Amino acid sequence: MNPLAPYRRPEAVQQLVGQLQQAISRPWTLMEVCGGQTHALLRHGLDRLLPEGLELIHGPGCPVCVTPAATIDRALELAARPGVILCSYGDMLRVPGSDGRSLLDLRAAGACVRVVTSPLDALAIARDSPGQQVVFFAVGFETTAPATALLAHQAWCCGSSNLALLVGHVRIAPAMEALLASPHNRVQGFLAAGHVCAVMGSEELEPLSARFHVPVVVTGFEPVDLLEGLLRCVRQLERGEGRVENAYGRACRPEGNAAARALIARVFEPVDQLWRGLGVFPASGLRLRPPYAALDAARLPGQATEHRPGPDAAAACISGQVLQGLARPTACPAFGRTCTPERPLGAPMVSSEGACAAYWHHGDRAENSAAARPLVRAAEASSLSDKAEP
Amino acid sequence: MASASPGDSEAIERVQLGHGGGGSLSQQLIAELLVPAFGPGDGVLHDAATFKADPGPLAFSTDAYVVRPLIFPGGDIGRLAVIGTVNDLAMVGARPLALSLALILEEGLAMGTLRQVVASIRTAAAACGVPVLTGDTKVVERGKGDGLYITTSGVGSLGPGPAIGPPAVRPGDAILVSGDLGRHGVAILAARHELGFRTDLCSDLASLLPSVQALLGQGLEVHALRDLTRGGLASALFEIARDTGLLLQIEEEAVPIAPAVTSACELLGLDPLAMANEGRLVLFLPAAEAAQALAVLQGFQPEAAIIGAVADAGMPGDSESGAGNRLLPAIARGTVLLRNAYGVQRRLTLGQGEQLPRIC
Numbered sequence: 001m002n003p004l005a006p007y008r009r010p011e012a013v014q015q016l017v018g019q020l021q022q023a024i025s026r027p028w029t030l031m032e033v034c035g036g037q038t039h040a041l042l043r044h045g046l047d048r049l050l051p052e053g054l055e056l057i058h059g060p061g062c063p064v065c066v067t068p069a070a071t072i073d074r075a076l077e078l079a080a081r082p083g084v085i086l087c088s089y090g091d092m093l094r095v096p097g098s099d100g101r102s103l104l105d106l107r108a109a110g111a112c113v114r115v116v117t118s119p120l121d122a123l124a125i126a127r128d129s130p131g132q133q134v135v136f137f138a139v140g141f142e143t144t145a146p147a148t149a150l151l152a153h154q155a156w157c158c159g160s161s162n163l164a165l166l167v168g169h170v171r172i173a174p175a176m177e178a179l180l181a182s183p184h185n186r187v188q189g190f191l192a193a194g195h196v197c198a199v200m201g202s203e204e205l206e207p208l209s210a211r212f213h214v215p216v217v218v219t220g221f222e223p224v225d226l227l228e229g230l231l232r233c234v235r236q237l238e239r240g241e242g243r244v245e246n247a248y249g250r251a252c253r254p255e256g257n258a259a260a261r262a263l264i265a266r267v268f269e270p271v272d273q274l275w276r277g278l279g280v281f282p283a284s285g286l287r288l289r290p291p292y293a294a295l296d297a298a299r300l301p302g303q304a305t306e307h308r309p310g311p312d313a314a315a316a317c318i319s320g321q322v323l324q325g326l327a328r329p330t331a332c333p334a335f336g337r338t339c340t341p342e343r344p345l346g347a348p349m350v351s352s353e354g355a356c357a358a359y360w361h362h363g364d365r366a367e368n369s370a371a372a373r374p375l376v377r378a379a380e381a382s383s384l385s386d387k388a389e390p
Numbered sequence: 391m392a393s394a395s396p397g398d399s400e401a402i403e404r405v406q407l408g409h410g411g412g413g414s415l416s417q418q419l420i421a422e423l424l425v426p427a428f429g430p431g432d433g434v435l436h437d438a439a440t441f442k443a444d445p446g447p448l449a450f451s452t453d454a455y456v457v458r459p460l461i462f463p464g465g466d467i468g469r470l471a472v473i474g475t476v477n478d479l480a481m482v483g484a485r486p487l488a489l490s491l492a493l494i495l496e497e498g499l500a501m502g503t504l505r506q507v508v509a510s511i512r513t514a515a516a517a518c519g520v521p522v523l524t525g526d527t528k529v530v531e532r533g534k535g536d537g538l539y540i541t542t543s544g545v546g547s548l549g550p551g552p553a554i555g556p557p558a559v560r561p562g563d564a565i566l567v568s569g570d571l572g573r574h575g576v577a578i579l580a581a582r583h584e585l586g587f588r589t590d591l592c593s594d595l596a597s598l599l600p601s602v603q604a605l606l607g608q609g610l611e612v613h614a615l616r617d618l619t620r621g622g623l624a625s626a627l628f629e630i631a632r633d634t635g636l637l638l639q640i641e642e643e644a645v646p647i648a649p650a651v652t653s654a655c656e657l658l659g660l661d662p663l664a665m666a667n668e669g670r671l672v673l674f675l676p677a678a679e680a681a682q683a684l685a686v687l688q689g690f691q692p693e694a695a696i697i698g699a700v701a702d703a704g705m706p707g708d709s710e711s712g713a714g715n716r717l718l719p720a721i722a723r724g725t726v727l728l729r730n731a732y733g734v735q736r737r738l739t740l741g742q743g744e745q746l747p748r749i750c
Contacts, residue, residue, distance in 0.1 A: 002652050010731040045734025090746025115746060117658075223732070352659050352746070361739045 007222030008044075016227035017049045023234050027053035029186050030233055031179070031325050033172060034193030035062030035353025036221050042362035044223045054234065057186065057325030058358075060175050061193050063140040063168075064091045064351035065323060066275040071168045072097040075137045078166065078297060079103055085112045085129060087122040088137035089144075094350040102350075119144075119151035126155075126163040135297050139168040143195045145286060146260035149267035152292045164297040167287060170273055172196050173204055174284035179324060180212045186325060189215040189233040191226065194248040199264075201256025202246045213242035220248040267292050276347065277320025317346030322355050329356040329363075336360065403501035410495065410529025419527060423505065427512045428491070428522040439523035441488055444547050449484035451475055452543035458536050460503060462581040464574075464592030468507035470668060471540040472514035472522075473597050474619070480602040481615040481671065483554045484546030486518060491525035491542055496535035507538060518597050520544070549606065556633045558613040563700040564680035565638060566673040568601055569594065569691030570646040571623055575665030576654045587657065591650050596669030601690045605673070610683050614674040618667040621740075625664065626672050627726045628740045635723040640698035640738075642730045648693075663738075674700065 006012075032038055038058045041047050047056060060066050076097045079086035086103065093103040093115065107113040112132075116122055122136035138148040148169060155163045172193060179187055192205055197218040209216045215236035219229030229247045236242065246252055264286070273285025288296050316334050321327035329335055329348065339345040341360060348354035408415035420435075430439070455471040472489065479486050491511065495504065515522050552558065573594040580589045598617055605612055616626040623645065631638045647662045655662045670691075675683055680696050687694035726738035 002649050004656065008731070013732050043736075045730055045732060045736055048734050049732060093746060362736050 004222055007220070007224040009224065012224045013046075013049070013227060016224065016231055020054065020227065020231050020234060021051045023231060023238060024051045024053055025238060027055065028188050028234060028237050029055045029057060029325075030189045030191065030230065031057045031059045031187045032191040032219070032226070033059035033061040033176060034191075034196070034221075035059075035065065035351065035355065035358070036195070037061070037191055037193065037219065037226060038355050039353060039358045039362070040221045040223070041226055042358045045362075046223055046226060047363075050230070054230070058322065058329075058355040059179070059190075059325060060275065060278060060323040061141065061172060061196075062323070062348065062351050062353040062355070063144070063170065064095055065319060065347040065354050066170060066175075066278065067092075067095070067139055067168045067347070068274045068276045069098045070274075071166070073099075074297075075135075075166055076101060076103065076106060078135050078300070079106050079111045079113050081133075083132050085114060085125060085132050085134045086137060087114045087116045087125060087134060089117070089139065090115045091351050091353070092137060092139055094344070095347045096344060096350075119147045120154065123151055123155055123158075123160065123163060126160055130162065132162060133300070134163045135166055135300075136163065137166045137168070141170060141172050141193070141196050142199045142260075142264065143193075145169045145268065146199060146257075146263050149263040152267045152288060152295055153263070155295055156292055160295075163295065164300055165288065165295050166297040167268075169268065169286040170275065171270065171284050171286065173200070173208060174281045175275065175278070176205070176216075177208050177211075178278075178281045178284075180208070180214060182324070184324070184326060187214070189237055190217070191219040191229045191233065192216050192244075194218055194220040194225070194252055197246075197248065197252040197256065199257050199260045201254050201261075202244050202252060203254045204256070206244050209242055209244045215242050216244045218244070218246045218248045218252050220251065275323075277317075278323060317348075319346040319348045319356075322348055329359040332356070405495045405497055405499040405501060405504060405529060407497050407529050407531065410527055416527065423508055424525065424527070427508045428515075428525070439488070441521075441523060443487050443545075446550075447548040448487075449479050449482050449546040449548055450543070451478040451546075452541065453478060455540045455542070456536065457578065459581055460507065460537050462593060463577045463590075465595040465668070466507055466510050467538060467540055468510035469514040470595060471542045472511055472518060472520075473595060474668065475542040475544040476518045476520060477598045477617040477669075477671075479544050479546035480597075480599045481554070481617050482546075482548065483551065483602065483606060483612070483615075484548050485603070486520040486544050486546045486599070488523045489515060489520050489542050489544045491522050492540065493525065493527045494535060494539040494541075495527065495529045496537050497529055497532040499537045504538065507540075511540075514597075518599060551606065554612050554615055556614050556630050559630065559634050559636060559674045559700060560613060560676070561636060561700050561702045562677055563613055563674045564677040564683075564696055565627075565640065565698040565700065566675075566680065566683055566687060566694065566696050567618070567623065567646065568598070568671045568673065568687045568694050569669070570648045570651070570693040571618065571667055571670060572647055572651040572655065572662040572665035574668045575622065575660075576651050578666070579658075580654070587654065589650055589654060591648070591654075594667050594669040598669065598671050601671070601687055604686050604689070605683060608682065608686060610675055610679050610686070612673065612675050612683075616672050618670045618672060620666045622662075622664045622666060623672060624661065624726075624738055625740060628738060630672075630674070631726045632724045637701040637723070638698060638726045639701050639735075640726060640728050642728045644695055644697045646693040646695045672697075 072095055078084055096102050103113045119136055122134055126134040202218045205216045215233045217229040217232045219225055232245050232247055268286035269289040270283040271285045271287045272280050272282050274280050318327055318332045322329055334345055339349050341350055344350040348356040409419050453474050455467055457467050460467045476486050573591050577591045577593045618626050627638050651662055684696055727735045728738055729735045
């Protein structure tokens with residue numbers, strides 16, 4: 001039997017939908033933070049089963065989507081160099097850089113770009129390719145950061161001389177905080193990303209929940225998980241509560257995974273980080289700390305410390321608004337017209353966790369109508385912070 | 391290049407560029423490997439083969455085979471090249487009469503691998519009852535190929551019945567699949583050792599000729615058949631909906647998928663409906679004959695299933711009340727709708743061809 005079957009049972013889904021309908025007495029706006037949750041909601045059609053007053057908006061929890069164009073441009077520049085083997089996760093390969101080209105385009109043109117599913121594969125490739133420079137393009141939230149940290153630690157310990165890391169890791173809690181602090185904020189409760197919390201623990205979100213008096217429910221990715229998270233969030237809101245609850249007990253403990261947290265802390269240090277389309281969030285990024293900083297791809301010959309992106313081909317992409325929950329993907333004039341998975345303007349259409357891709361693959365594309373207008377005018381909401389993307 | 395590894399002894403016999411140069415090495419390859427395997431059917435090696443065939447309409451198909459690794463759990467590129475073309479012929483109801491075989495070899499390919507593949511081609515062709523009548527061999531420089539590419543073409547004879555193909559699909563037809571889906575795609579991914587998981591799954595690679603002939607032998611009114619290769623069921627349904635302008639409604643829960651395939655796809659963020667198969671078909675025929683067709687198919691694969699039906703073009707996806715109707719106010723022609731266990735329908739979209747594993 002599929003081990004996930006208990007979390008997909010139609011009877012349980014029906015029961016939870018009924019409970020949600022009973023629990024809700026007025027409209028609420030909730031954000032599922034993680035792109036994986038967005039895809040699960042749309043793939044299973046749960047969004048269509050929810051009570052009318054319950055609005056779901058899609059958060060910035062897609063690591064591919066929030067990686068700045070400058071970082072992707074840097075990866076493209078490295079991949080184009082002779083003698084470089086650039087390794088990354090599959091999702092990153094389709095994302096266009098400033099000039100519209102992706103790593104897949106470069107590979108087709110002769111660059112050596114490889115898909116890996118584990119960062120440690122990059123170390124094996126480096127061992128097997130002594131005459132070449134291997135670069136691991138590391139992206140993701142705290143979910144993938146421990147594996148990158150392990151790679152850095154092992155590479156450092158074995159004295160690898162031909163492996164470098166282009167680090168684009170981000171932390172989700174500072175981004176959630178910035179969303180709540182924004183004057184445009186519409187979020188009244190969060191479904192927190194279960195896999196991030198499995199690493200960092202639910203405790204990490206308690207200060208944020210307390211400060212803004214907002215319900216945060218740690219939630220998994222199956223239909224029953226998601227509906228349970230929504231139900232708990234709505235019940236808190238109806239009661240006027242705002243605290244952290246863990247609805248993903250089978251994977252997440254309050255303190256998280258101590259070993260993984262220690263590894264992150266050992267290898268990385270927080271740094272202010274630019275999120276694509278959203279601006280700079282304090283302490284929301286991770287960079288290699290000494291001695292692992294010696295592995296930083298920025299130290300490779302010819303790498304500028306400040307990389308300036310070229311003209312942004314994705315200027316028409318409203319991903320910043322989508323990732324703040326200020327516009328639905330289908331409200332974008334480019335959605336399904338000049339922006340499709342085959343020819344994406346921005347990462348949310350191409351990433352497997354992107355909100356636009358979720359609507360494209362699982363949603364009703366006919367939604368692109370007046371009913372799906374932007375929730376806040378574009379001019380009001382270009383960025384969450386003062387420091388917008390250059 | 392599956393057979394070439396740094397540890398190989400220099401003594402291993404390998405394909406050289408000269409094997410494709412037309413000289414003595416070429417002659418040797420043909421005389422010592424290919425002729426014993428396939429023979430000249432008429433006793434003469436010539437520019438073209440001649441053969442006797444039943445009179446009547448013919449079917450003709452060609453396909454190129456590129457797979458890495460060359461030998462995978464449940465098959466190899468040679469068996470794939472024979473069965474793939476035999477299956478293509480079977481999808482219009484044809485019995486194969488003759489195959490051609492083009493081998494594109496990469497310099498350095500171990501001769502032992504080539505012999506194994508050639509033996510596999512011979513065995514598969516014999517099992518399908520079709521001779522390999524003509525062929526060609528080329529050798530490309532090392533680094534210009536993946537060890538071995540194969541192209542097969544096949545000619546088949548058609549029976550006297552009405553044409554089988556998408557134009558014959560009608561509203562009210564039942565939609566069946568001949569077995570569980572996605573085994574080939576997952577087996578190949580695992581065999582490449584790139585995805586960090588192991589599985590005992592074998593490819594579903596198999597000839598569909600016996601099941602098609604059994605369906606036709608029972609006098610069933612088969613409207614259309616499509617073998618589910620790259621792109622899987624999703625791609626086949628999408629193409630048939632697009633080509634016919636009809637609305638295909640699929641019950642997602644009815645689509646048979648092995649738990650190991652489901653688990654692998656969940657882990658990697660891949661869609662089992664879009665995973666490749668090499669021994670499965672989708673069948674369209676009148677709903678009144680669905681149960682009989684299912685019994686025939688289950689004689690070959692117990693997992694065969696009725697997965698949906700063809701609706702009138704342009705009609706809403708769900709005539710019943712309930713969740714389904716809130717969702718899709720206007721259904722375009724040529725659409726595939728998947729209805730899940732919660733009664734929600736969503737439109738099937740086509741993937742981009744290459745499924746890439748997700749980040750987390």
